[in-house]
Amino acid sequence: MPYHVDELRREEPFPVTPETNEHAALRFLVANHDYGFTPSEIAAETKITEGSASKTMSRLHEKGLVSRSQGAYYVDPERVESLKHRLESLDAAVDLFDDAPDDAYANAGWEEQLSELDPGDEPASGETDDTDAETLVSTQEANDEA
Amino acid sequence: MTYSHGAVVSIPDPYDRRPSRPAVVVSDEQCPDYGDRYTVAALTSSDRCGEHPYAVTIEADEPASGELLTQSFLEPWATYRIAHGDVRAMHARLNAATMKRIATAYAEMVLRG
Numbered sequence: 036m037p038y039h040v041d042e043l044r045r046e047e048p049f050p051v052t053p054e055t056n057e058h059a060a061l062r063f064l065v066a067n068h069d070y071g072f073t074p075s076e077i078a079a080e081t082k083i084t085e086g087s088a089s090k091t092m093s094r095l096h097e098k099g100l101v102s103r104s105q106g107a108y109y110v111d112p113e114r115v116e117s118l119k120h121r122l123e124s125l126d127a128a129v130d131l132f133d134d135a136p137d138d139a140y141a142n143a144g145w146e147e148q149l150s151e152l153d154p155g156d157e158p159a160s161g162e163t164d165d166t167d168a169e170t171l172v173s174t175q176e177a178n179d180e181a
Numbered sequence: 182m183t184y185s186h187g188a189v190v191s192i193p194d195p196y197d198r199r200p201s202r203p204a205v206v207v208s209d210e211q212c213p214d215y216g217d218r219y220t221v222a223a224l225t226s227s228d229r230c231g232e233h234p235y236a237v238t239i240e241a242d243e244p245a246s247g248e249l250l251t252q253s254f255l256e257p258w259a260t261y262r263i264a265h266g267d268v269r270a271m272h273a274r275l276n277a278a279t280m281k282r283i284a285t286a287y288a289e290m291v292l293r294g
Contacts (some may be wrong), residue, residue, distance in 0.1 A: 046266055050199075119217055120214070131202055131259070134223065136225050136230055140200065144200070146201055152268045153271075168288070171287050
């Protein structure tokens with residue numbers, strides 16, 4: 036059975052930078068995924084200038100993020116959900132960095148100082164904990180009362 | 182390939198201006214979207230954040246496998262939904278005892294809030 040294109044791209048960093056024209060155009064098309072828009076129409080609905088709208092849309096098309104038909108660009112209905120998730124993830128990552136304090140992890144190269152593990156390696160047996168949330172909360176309440 | 186519950190991962194800056202940030206995967210296969218995206222909680226080595234009553238202290242050599250850069254603090258209040266493709270690498274896996282302390286911190290935060 037063939038893989039869906041989004042599964043193949045799942046491993047890849049999202050090829051759009053926040054606060055760029057590509058980001059604004061893609062966000063607009065995902066939010067209005069029932070319609071197709073020409074570059075001029077996209078420019079009219081976003082902060083993208085008329086002069087750069089065509090180039091922006093061509094780049095998004097080349098990256099395989101939007102489809103094109105009769106001069107109009109749109110998001111493939113099957114990809115709306117996954118693109119929405121990727122845009123949300125991008126926003127979340129921006130928030131994570133905005134919230135991050137100045138600490139040892141803010142220094143370049145910290146990743147190289149640590150080993151890189153294979154996510155496919157399962158945890159060794161005996162490492163899981165079956166305590167359910169109710170027990171955890173009960174224990175916590177008992178501790179609070181003590 | 183999936184980042185499992187308890188994985189310490191690095192998340193690159195979307196603007197590519199700063200080094201990655203570390204975070205811990207707190208969602209598991211019973212959460213929606215597990216695999217395509219994850220709920221992660223931020224890690225920091227900032228002592229100021231560590232002084233917060235809900236922060237969870239994790240020693241550098243405490244993970245079941247791999248290690249942290251230095252003594253770090255998990256911030257239960259700082260959670261994010263990150264897509265699989267926006268995670269760069271996995272550096273450590275926290276053990277069940279550490280995850281239990283994290284769970285307790287969440288319970289405290291919700292119960293006392």
